[in-house]
Amino acid sequence: MIVVSVLLLGPSTPGDALVGRPLPAGAAAEVVPNRVMTWNLCNPCEKSNVDRAAEIATYAPQVIGLQEACTGDVKRIRDLLESLYGLVYHVEYGAVLQNWGRCGGVPWSPGGFGQALLSAAPMTDRVLVEYPDGGSEDRGYLAVTTTVDGRRVRVFNTHLAQRQQESVRVGQVRVLAAAVAEYDRAIVIGDFNATPETPELAPMWALAADTDPQCHPQTSGTCDTTTDWYSKFDYVFLRGIASLRHQVHPTAYSDHDLLQADVDLT
Template identity: 75%
Template sequence: METSDATCIHSEEAMVFGRDTRLFAGAVIVACMVLVGPSAPSGAPLARSLPVDAVRGVVPNRVMTWNICNPCEESNVDRAAEIATYAPQVIGLQEACVRDVERMRDYLEGFYGLVYHVEYGMVLRNWGRCGGAPWSPGAFGQAVLSAAPMTNPVNVEYPDGGSEDRGYMAVTTSVGGRFVRVFNTHLAERRQEAVRADQTDVLAADVARHDRAIVLGDFNAVPDAPELTGMWALAADTDPQCHPSSTGTCKPTTDWQSKFDYIFLRGIVPLEHRVLPTPYSDHHLLHTDLDPT
């Protein structure tokens, strides 16, 4: 490219000569633009069409959790289309970068007319995860998008994140016309059971302060894992058939057929839930419709 740039410069200098030279120089400049390319993207991304059975407008009593996979080479347009297909009132995202969430929110509004507020629960700045300049990497962690405004945001980093910083966030917002405390978390990676147990204790102590709470997240643990005992003591999974006993039947939420993703409900009754595999993450989408009364 250095040779092409140099040719462009010399050709522009040649334009001071006659008409034939100017025509030649102009042709070379056009060729250089093809070789070097524009300095900015040529256009905005195209919206992805939604399936015919996609909802039309936000479902006011629906909540969703989704680990969007990071680092993964997935398009934020595709992620936004997945969310727009089910249009929950509240979405908890894990493994999220601020820039990605900003783009998804813009696409949800610009392409599908879905307007969301956003709060972040970032726990680290990581260039490998989120890009940015090496001296100013992007922020990584959790995010909550809500169609209703959110108040009293809290962001807590666990005292021990394990192999990577982890934490939880909480907001108060409206679901089904009633205010509720919503938590979103991502526990330590697999094979770190003792770390997850300590993290669950921290999270459960905050959840216990609220009579009505929704806890979204990737817990990196199957239902009968001992480290989830504290959560099961406070809340039930949105799937009434899923519980930590041997008689429970829990739908897997990951590509490796494990249930790691939960919507725990405290003081709230579920109506219907769905686990939805997606090509854009190794975790499935999980959403539930709730009885607001």
């Protein structure tokens, strides 16, 4: 019975409860309409969805892209954001892998694993693309149209192949960049598993700028790091959009920090 319960509930949700922890001083009082964020949840890391929801509620972005996300966890996070903090989000799932070891379920019907997008505004024109070569694990991108800073914009969320798989990421970035190039204005968020100067990211740099205006492929030393191993792997790329403010928020609930971008679409 214990084994069955673990399979059904999933391994990544210990300590989930209906009591949220208080938000820190200075936390956002409501959704910030021009704020977008990206966060790799880390899986399997066995972190509570209550704590994950509190981290997101602290900054209350209009849109947040999650990577290494189980569909069940994302649903619980979305529900907790509403029930504990009054923040109402729409959700789109971008599962590219079915894995009960990561996401629970049962072996013959495992939970979905991949990307997800939470948006305070409705999302339309959802597209989920799995890269032809995911490397050691299936990878892809999720794209939607939604509202940021009062304007409709195309938002992409991706997770590229693991850090040692540079040649695989070359092909993945080509697929992603070709899709992004179709839009004059787009936001591309995610875990690219590559530092700014790596050759495979060149097609993205040709299309868009990082939310940090000091972060360039030629000067990666000025980029804020976003991981526990002090690398810049997480990006908010902006195409045809101005960055007003960016900030990396360290967290105890993942091996990746939250990356915030406040933007101007006007």
